[in-house]
Amino acid sequence: MRLFTQSLRKRNIIAVVLALASGPASAQTVPMSQALTSPTVIAHRGASGLRPEHTIASYTLAIEMGADFIEPDLVLTKDDVFVCRHENDITGTTDVAKHPEFAARRTEKVIDGEKHNGWFTEDFTLAELKTLRAVERLPKLRPDNAKYDGQFEIPTLAEVIALAKTHSTNGRVVGIYPETKHPSYFAQIGHPMEARLVAQLKAAGWSKPGDPVFIQSFEVNNLKRLHTMTGLRLIQLMDASGAPADAAAPSYAAMATPAGLTAVARYAYGIGPNKDLIQKGDDAPSTLVADAHAVGLRLHPWTFRAENVFLPPSLRTGTDPAVHGRLADEITRFLDLGIDGFFTDFAYIGVDARAAWRAKAKATQ
16 A cells, blocks of 8 residues: 555545445445555546547557546447547537538537537437547647547547557556446437446446446436446546536535535445545645545546646646646645546646656655
């Protein structure tokens, strides 16, 4: 077990270890040999700071940079194939608007209470989506990524699984960290996700807690259903504001309280909180890390990005929002607080920051 380098973590180590060893009776559990692993580097939508997100090029680059897990957001096609997009609204992440053959499919929909006008994956077959090409979602912040617009296909979950397995060689295991996007919405339109996802992952050989898969969702009932269907580790996502779209909890803030975390621990292995729930900017940190660990939950906060606009004021470089600041220092700050892993758009910075943090921790032993 690694040593903790901060006084807060030292004070809580005994309670944390006991909680992780036992946990709530109905919580997802894994052997203690896997319970206190080194912090996990999760490539958020691949190496999305350097390539258009959710493309095989982005995932591959993240793997080459040393990420432990790659994260595909999952939505369904008209013919019920999982594809990797941040949203089922593909207006801003593909070149669909340039395809006159699909002009008539532009429409308006209400998804999780919000109006969207554009094109949606559930209105296209996989074969049709494969004629589209990815574009950069944040071109003003990431103009170098936009240079790759039009080069990459929309990948399927099957392709991402194959990619991870191909790179799992010589003792290295590359995992996947899929997110079910808008599962209640998809169920309402006749495309439920849970059974399809569990079946596809089981066919890949993944169904047990120790397998290299985490399934995450911002919704609650989606994860509770999955908890009855698979032994794979589940992660309850939490935003800094708002509430789950399935209205299964009053707010994410309520879920982040000790009582709320106790409830989450009955069906999930851990939480994926907006990093502001742990420490907002340069403010003092909250007690979320200790509170989650106390009930046996791990924490994988999101999202660590290099651009100034996403960093605390003290870690920015100049005033240009697109210029890169001191992301490694922010990651180190959170590692010192005791997180168990983190999502980042810049896997190489995350891997290097973790290595430096490990070396420092070892030197203090």
